[in-house]
Amino acid sequence: MKNLMSKMMALVMVVAFMGATVTGCKNKPKDADLKTAVETAIQANPKLTASGVTVEKGVATLSGQVPDEATKEELGKAAAAVPGVASVVNNLTIAVTNVEIAADSPLAIAVKDATKDFPTVAATVADGVVTLKGEIQKANLQKLMMVLNALKPKKVDNQLVIK
Amino acid sequence: MALQEKYKELIDAATAAGVNDLNVREQEGVLYIDGASSGAVKQQLWDTYERLDPNYASGDVVMNINSVAGVVEGTKLKVTTNSSNLNIRKGPSTNDDIVGKAARHEVVTLVGKENDQWWLIKTDQGEQGYSFTQYLTPVE
Known part of the structure; x- marks a missing residue:
């Protein structure tokens, strides 16, 4: 009997829980859920960098960097289209720096500068390792190595053919 | 070891x-x-x-x-490129525009150090900008 009672209680609780969940869905979406939905909607755009989304009482505020005005508008519309978003404050800023430069690491830029005067040398940087390919005059090798070693690389993988 | x-x-x-x-x-x-x-x-x-x-x-x-840690502002520097002129740039990277040139073996003055790779220099003609330290040797 006691066993049956507890089973009944459990059933009642499950039904009550389901009811609460269903009722919850009928309410306006929570700000936290909206935030996730807006983030998903705008982060699909690869042009957006360093984004931030806040939602308060259905008002979504967007921050972050985009390359141009068109992308800013596009993302604003995408956020506004999310069901439950009352309005959008579009605080996205338009980047003034060259995107290509910003993507390079400081080491890669420094290596590019250092090897610029050696057109027969092709240098690549990955995980701090500078890899040198191509060819170089014997007389220039030490000079190049001195400069590259001063850039604090993890290592210099010299595959140059010495002329 | x-x-x-x-x-x-x-x-x-x-x-x-x-x-x-x-x-x-x-x-x-x-x-x-x-x-x-x-x-x-x-x-x-x-x-x-x-x-x-x-x-x-x-x-x-x-x-x-x-070898240049002790080089201070005002030091005279000799341009030690291989053969070409030294580019003087608006900012400390090769992406910055060239604002002047210094001839090979010309002597310029150190104005300031941006980092170990780029120094702000001034020529005797008054041209000022950033150059790659690789091609600058202190006159001792």
Whole structure:
């Protein structure tokens, strides 16, 4: 009997829980859920960098960097289209720096500068390792190595053919 | 420790030459040697390194001996490019526009140091901008 009672209680609780969940869905979406939905909607755009989304009482505020005005508008519309978003404050800023430069690491830029005067040398940087390919005059090798070693690389993988 | 054995002569030479703040450590198959010295000592150490590892083919050393740490603003610098003129740029990178040029072996003045790679210099003609330190040698 006691066993049956507890089973009944459990059933009642499950039904009550389901009811609460269903009722919850009928309410306006929570700000936290909206935030996730807006983030998903705008982060699909690869042009957006360093984004931030806040939602308060259905008002979504967007921050972050985009390359141009068109992308800013596009993302604003995408956020506004999310069901439950009352309005959008579009605080996205338009980047003034060259995107290509910003993507390079400081080491890669420094290596590019250092090897610029050696057109027969092709240098690549990955995980701090500078890899040198191509060819170089014997007389220039030490000079190049001195400069590259001063850039604090993890290592210099010299595959140059010495002329 | 194996690398410190292989390059023992180099480490001993750096110690004997009195390299300042000499720091030698081995990590993941690379021997890192850092310190500061005169230009002559730096050259001597690099020649030793090259002899122990011909053509720097092993890739197991990163040696950063700073021979220009003590160079202060106002120091005269000689342009030591291979053959061409030295570019003077608006900012400290090769992406910045060229605002002037200094001839090979021309003497310019150090105005300030942006970093170890780029210095702000001024020519006798009054042209001012950033140049790559690789091609500037202090007049001693």
